[in-house]
Amino acid sequence: xxxxxxxxxxxxxxxxxxxxxxxxxxxxxxxxxxxxxxxxxxxxxxxxxxxxxxxxxxxxxxxxxxxxxxxxxxxxxxxxxxxxxxxxxxxxxxxxxxxxxxxxxxxxxxxxxxxxxxxxxxxxxxxxxxxxxxxxxxxxxxxxxxxxxxxxxxxxxxxxxxxxxxxxxxxxxxxxxxxxxxxxxxxxxxxxxxxxxxxxxxxxxxxxxxxxxxxxxxxxxxxxxxxxxxxxxxxxxxxxxxxxxxxxxxxxxxxxxxxxxxxxxxxxxxxxxxxxxxxxxxxxxxx
Numbered sequence: 001x002x003x004x005x006x007x008x009x010x011x012x013x014x015x016x017x018x019x020x021x022x023x024x025x026x027x028x029x030x031x032x033x034x035x036x037x038x039x040x041x042x043x044x045x046x047x048x049x050x051x052x053x054x055x056x057x058x059x060x061x062x063x064x065x066x067x068x069x070x071x072x073x074x075x076x077x078x079x080x081x082x083x084x085x086x087x088x089x090x091x092x093x094x095x096x097x098x099x100x101x102x103x104x105x106x107x108x109x110x111x112x113x114x115x116x117x118x119x120x121x122x123x124x125x126x127x128x129x130x131x132x133x134x135x136x137x138x139x140x141x142x143x144x145x146x147x148x149x150x151x152x153x154x155x156x157x158x159x160x161x162x163x164x165x166x167x168x169x170x171x172x173x174x175x176x177x178x179x180x181x182x183x184x185x186x187x188x189x190x191x192x193x194x195x196x197x198x199x200x201x202x203x204x205x206x207x208x209x210x211x212x213x214x215x216x217x218x219x220x221x222x223x224x225x226x227x228x229x230x231x232x233x234x235x236x237x238x239x240x241x242x243x244x245x246x247x248x249x250x251x252x253x254x255x256x257x258x259x260x261x262x263x264x265x266x267x268x269x270x271x272x273x274x275x276x277x278x279x280x281x282x283x284x285x286x287x
Contacts, residue, residue: 055100090131096135134192152166170191181239
């Protein structure tokens with residue numbers, strides 16, 4: 001039986017006690033279009049589900065990405081309704097994605113738009129029975145360092161009375177982005193590290209999309225950044241407790257067009273993405 005369709009899976013970094021490990025699954029209307037509806041989803045497979053994504057209007061309010069599926073066909077409510085089959089399940093609404101980075105920047109820097117964002121978020125969480133909000137801002141830059149924290153702070157303060165969770169997806173390359181980790185830890189319940197897209201069509205050669213460890217053929221700089229172990233350790237070394245980190249791993253691969261078909265190993269030169277467009281999703285995971 002097919003149990004779940006995933007784009008990305010996040011696993012808690014702390015594994016001292018199996019019972020305490022969080023498993024965060026990402027779900028979207030794309031899944032339902034491909035036949036994996038909430039009714040077919042094993043409600044005990046994950047501890048948390050992030051419904052991705054809801055978008056942003058310029059004024060700071062949230063914008064439904066797929067009204068027909070998300071609202072008219074009640075997919076929001078059908079996903080949060082999975083809690084009836086697993087009372088311990090938490091379902092969060094994930095806002096953002098790469099396409100709305102500019103919107104986040106404008107909203108975070110404007111007190112009035114931040115207030116609208118907080119109010120709109122509360123309305124969606126209450127209306128559709130979500131347990132919290134996941135912020136996927138890809139990615140705050142240096143000029144956003146303070147306003148990013150202000151956005152998190154104001155959300156958390158508004159959420160506390162309702163007991164809503166607040167989480168964030170972050171880039172694995174901590175040093176390249178404007179993350180004030182000490183303040184992030186004050187307001188976030190946990191942090192999802194994006195440990196994928198280490199290699200792709202933008203690279204000079206082939207490489208693993210979401211490698212656990214470094215390859216022996218990589219450069220020293222690549223070994224320090226382009227694998228899960230290195231990425232997670234950067235956040236821990238910077239001061240993040242393992243109990244607040246979740247490691248994101250992709251349930252998709254990336255293909256490449258080789259410069260020389262006879263040279264097809266790791267670090268083989270490429271000319272771009274594969275003919276399929278560069279991504280191959282594992283649409284269903286069956287057991």
